[in-house]
Amino acid sequence: MKAMKFILLTFILCLTSMNALALELSDFKITVQDNGDHILSKKDPSEIFIRLQKPGANFELKRVFEKKGFSDLVFVEYLSATIGTSVIVNLYRVAIFDTKTNSFIGDIPSKKQVKDRELPYLWKKSKEKIVVLENNKIIQEVSLK
Amino acid sequence: MKSPSEKFIMTKMTRERLSYAAATLVFIITSFNLQASCSNIESLSGCSFSVKRSPLSNLIPITSQGSSEQRIISAPSPELYKNGSIRVVSPYVLNKMKGYKVIINGNGKNPGSPKGALGEFFIPQNAMTNFLQVQTATVASESFGDIEYMLSSRYQCNLGSLYQPDPLTLTQGGLPQKPKRAPAEIRENIRQQRRRINRSPAATYEREQTRNEATERGQAPVASGASTSTADGSGLINMREDDPNADNETEGCEVLRNGAEENEGILSEESLTQCLSNLREKIFAGMPRDLQNTTANRDRVFKRMVNLPNEEQEFLGAIFTVKGEANDSNPIEGAMVLKVLSNRRNNANALEDQIKACEESGGSIIEIQECNAKVNAEGKYNLLDIAIDPMQFSMYNTPELEGNWNTTLGPSVPEENFGNSIRSFLFYSKMEEVNISGGGSNTDIDQVYHYNTTSQYNAAGQQNPWNSRTPALDISVEVDGETFRTSSHKFYYNVDTHGEASSDGWRWTVKSEFKNL
Numbered sequence: 001m002k003a004m005k006f007i008l009l010t011f012i013l014c015l016t017s018m019n020a021l022a023l024e025l026s027d028f029k030i031t032v033q034d035n036g037d038h039i040l041s042k043k044d045p046s047e048i049f050i051r052l053q054k055p056g057a058n059f060e061l062k063r064v065f066e067k068k069g070f071s072d073l074v075f076v077e078y079l080s081a082t083i084g085t086s087v088i089v090n091l092y093r094v095a096i097f098d099t100k101t102n103s104f105i106g107d108i109p110s111k112k113q114v115k116d117r118e119l120p121y122l123w124k125k126s127k128e129k130i131v132v133l134e135n136n137k138i139i140q141e142v143s144l145k
Numbered sequence: 146m147k148s149p150s151e152k153f154i155m156t157k158m159t160r161e162r163l164s165y166a167a168a169t170l171v172f173i174i175t176s177f178n179l180q181a182s183c184s185n186i187e188s189l190s191g192c193s194f195s196v197k198r199s200p201l202s203n204l205i206p207i208t209s210q211g212s213s214e215q216r217i218i219s220a221p222s223p224e225l226y227k228n229g230s231i232r233v234v235s236p237y238v239l240n241k242m243k244g245y246k247v248i249i250n251g252n253g254k255n256p257g258s259p260k261g262a263l264g265e266f267f268i269p270q271n272a273m274t275n276f277l278q279v280q281t282a283t284v285a286s287e288s289f290g291d292i293e294y295m296l297s298s299r300y301q302c303n304l305g306s307l308y309q310p311d312p313l314t315l316t317q318g319g320l321p322q323k324p325k326r327a328p329a330e331i332r333e334n335i336r337q338q339r340r341r342i343n344r345s346p347a348a349t350y351e352r353e354q355t356r357n358e359a360t361e362r363g364q365a366p367v368a369s370g371a372s373t374s375t376a377d378g379s380g381l382i383n384m385r386e387d388d389p390n391a392d393n394e395t396e397g398c399e400v401l402r403n404g405a406e407e408n409e410g411i412l413s414e415e416s417l418t419q420c421l422s423n424l425r426e427k428i429f430a431g432m433p434r435d436l437q438n439t440t441a442n443r444d445r446v447f448k449r450m451v452n453l454p455n456e457e458q459e460f461l462g463a464i465f466t467v468k469g470e471a472n473d474s475n476p477i478e479g480a481m482v483l484k485v486l487s488n489r490r491n492n493a494n495a496l497e498d499q500i501k502a503c504e505e506s507g508g509s510i511i512e513i514q515e516c517n518a519k520v521n522a523e524g525k526y527n528l529l530d531i532a533i534d535p536m537q538f539s540m541y542n543t544p545e546l547e548g549n550w551n552t553t554l555g556p557s558v559p560e561e562n563f564g565n566s567i568r569s570f571l572f573y574s575k576m577e578e579v580n581i582s583g584g585g586s587n588t589d590i591d592q593v594y595h596y597n598t599t600s601q602y603n604a605a606g607q608q609n610p611w612n613s614r615t616p617a618l619d620i621s622v623e624v625d626g627e628t629f630r631t632s633s634h635k636f637y638y639n640v641d642t643h644g645e646a647s648s649d650g651w652r653w654t655v656k657s658e659f660k661n662l
Contacts, residue, residue: 083595084536084539085538085539086470089536089539089546119545135440
């Protein structure tokens with residue numbers, strides 16, 4: 001009986017993983033609405049979307065990835081802004097797509113890029129939420145419930 | 146062997162010679178110092194001189210736009226201002242010629258001489274110097290023994306301007322002394338001014354939200370009581386009523402608390418340099434000259450800055466940012482950095498629509514400036530908040546993002562290295578009609594939020610990040626008859642959207658309040 005449960009669970013996990021892995025950059029798109037809002041949507045079905053952080057300078061989809069310890073979640077990374085004056089900093093964020101619920105659950109910063117260096121934000125996940133830390137301070141939270 | 150009477154005569158003669166020598170020395174020092182003073186174009190602002198017989202040469206009338214006041218439109222006859230006075234308003238540049246803006250007053254007693262101001266005139270620096278030399282000689286010949294008294298009574302500088310090396314100070318010998326603390330009565334006036342600020346709630350305002358949102362009615366967004374535009378009245382520097390840091394005022398920075406009228410003739414490169422010097426001493430106290438950009442040092446210095454009164458924070462935000470970002474002898478570069486800083490503050494405070502209303506009110510340039518200043522004074526964020534907002538102005542960056550605030554502003558940087566920044570600060574209020582080229586017809590100078598250095602823009606492998614959205618702008622402005630044009634910085638319009646925060650509080654120009662350190 002235990003063996004059966006194990007096999008079943010493994011099968012479900014494999015299916016879930018396959019589903020997640022199946023997602024690619026081409027499955028998503030960014031569109032601009034008439035009011036200037038930027039929308040990141042899953043192409044199929046297109047009603048699954050998230051409104052991106054509002055005043056962004058130059059949104060550009062970059063990659064889709066998973067992260068160890070963040071099961072069921074797919075991260076859609078995009079260039080959200082370029083700031084600075086003499087040192088130009090590119091800011092990247094990710095929209096978090098939950099494959100279990102087939103929906104976006106939030107949008108958090110992922111990394112800064114200065115010239116060729118990438119400076120990732122630290123993410124921590126608990127059962128309830130994902131927190132983003134910068135200099136050991138929580139700068140954003142996303143609920144997983 | 147000399148008799149006692151001979152000794153007495155010699156002693157008396159020696160005394161007389163010594164007195165004469167001392168008096169001569171005082172005269173030489175006085176003349177020398179007065180000339181030294183005259184060679185410094187900034188130092189006479191706020192001073193008044195009585196005019197005896199010396200005619201003023203090369204006077205050129207300055208007319209004010211939009212003023213209906215009757216003014217003399219040609220150089221006045223010396224008869225009109227004989228026994229009158231001349232007051233130096235500020236340094237002034239006319240057709241690339243350095244000099245002073247002065248107000249000439251008649252005394253009303255001479256035939257044909259009106260009492261009061263004949264108008265504003267430009268007087269070249271060398272003409273002013275000649276005039277003062279004649280005056281000095283007059284003083285010396287009239288009363289040698291009372292030269293100090295004569296100078297003090299004849300050259301009356303604005304007593305509020307103890308940051309000006311006034312002639313009375315100069316008679317005490319040596320180079321112009323460092324400004325002293327204002328006397329008790331002036332400090333009390335400043336305290337009164339802080340109390341005088343309108344304590345009533347900010348005016349109810351009505352503004353149309355953009356993007357089809359409903360019209361909003363409510364109180365103007367004031368963080369902690371009212372605030373008021375001070376210093377040059379341009380709205381750049383604001384003092385806040387009920388400022389929790391009011392008691393942390395910095396000595397020598399009273400010029401930041403004065404209103405524009407009180408500062409007429411006082412607000413100068415010297416007074417601002419003195420204030421800045423005292424502020425730097427305060428925020429870098431106890432720190433080594435080779436201060437490093439560590440997280441701990443950065444937090445320590447920034448915390449000291451954000452604990453200053455609002456007007457001092459605004460001043461540091463302005464001067465430091467210009468120093469780090471546009472330490473350029475061309476004042477428009479720094480002034481435009483200030484414009485971006487100010488635009489971002491307005492954006493963060495969601496005041497743009499009100500400012501737009503000021504500009505579309507149909508008022509004169511002065512009325513629009515006053516309206517802008519009033520609106521600017523209502524914001525929650527100040528210039529320092531905007532300046533040190535993470536990653537926006539590169540100079541303040543953390544070590545990992547290559548910030549260089551420590552070497553740009555730190556204890557080892559000599560005072561004179563801030564000269565360009567202070568000149569840009571003073572230039573800012575003189576910019577009226579700014580010409581923009583390179584953008585579309587809708588380009589709005591009040592929505593220019595981004596710039597980068599031209600050298601960075603041209604660096605190999607560095608793409609201009611904003612060019613895909615908007616072309617770089619070239620900006621020029623005419624001030625005092627001279628055209629100034631940006632060259633070392635590229636400015637961008639319409640990179641940012643304005644006035645709204647997203648659901649998580651992110652506002653593009655103000656990510657967070659740094660004061661939550």
